[in-house]
Amino acid sequence: xxxxxxxxxxxxxxxxxxxxxxxLDGSLGTLDPGTRLYGRVWTSGPQVVxxxxxxxxxxxxxxxxxxxxxxxxxxxxxxxESKPGTAILDYSGASVFVVDSFR
Numbered sequence: 001x002x003x004x005x006x007x008x009x010x011x012x013x014x015x016x017x018x019x020x021x022x023x024l025d026g027s028l029g030t031l032d033p034g035t036r037l038y039g040r041v042w043t044s045g046p047q048v049v050x051x052x053x054x055x056x057x058x059x060x061x062x063x064x065x066x067x068x069x070x071x072x073x074x075x076x077x078x079x080x081e082s083k084p085g086t087a088i089l090d091y092s093g094a095s096v097f098v099v100d101s102f103r
Contacts, residue, residue: 001025001096003050003069003089005036013092015041015048017085022052022069028096034058037067037096043087048076052096066100 002008004015005023022037039052050069056062069076071094078087 001028001037001069001094002092003094004092007092010092011090012079013089014082015043015050015087015089017041017043020050022050022096024096025093028055028067029098031055031057031063037065039067041087043078043082043085046077048078048087048089050076050094065098067096067098069094069096071095 002023002025004013005021007013008023018041020039020041024031024033024035024037026033036056037052038054039050042049052065052067054062055065078089082088
């Protein structure tokens with residue numbers, strides 16, 4: 001998935017504390033590519049935290065979800081020059097994992 005729908009394929013990418021709209025470029029369970037994920041970004045620690053609470057598939061009703069963005073090997077670790085309230089990351093893409101069932 002793309003972490004920020006407004007910065008697809010950007011390198012590096014800058015995320016900001018607060019709401020985020022992400023973009024699925026592959027399937028996630030019953031959610032098709034093109035689904036928008038809505039959630040929140042926290043940048044205060046060394047790793048960026050992105051949690052999602054809602055999915056909007058292209059041609060279906062909104063689905064409440066509980067999911068997180070992840071990558072292995074500290075790849076959601078922000079660059080040291082990131083200013084407070086922001087996180088500069090090497091890549092625009094990440095994986096998304098459902099941490100609770102779709103409701």
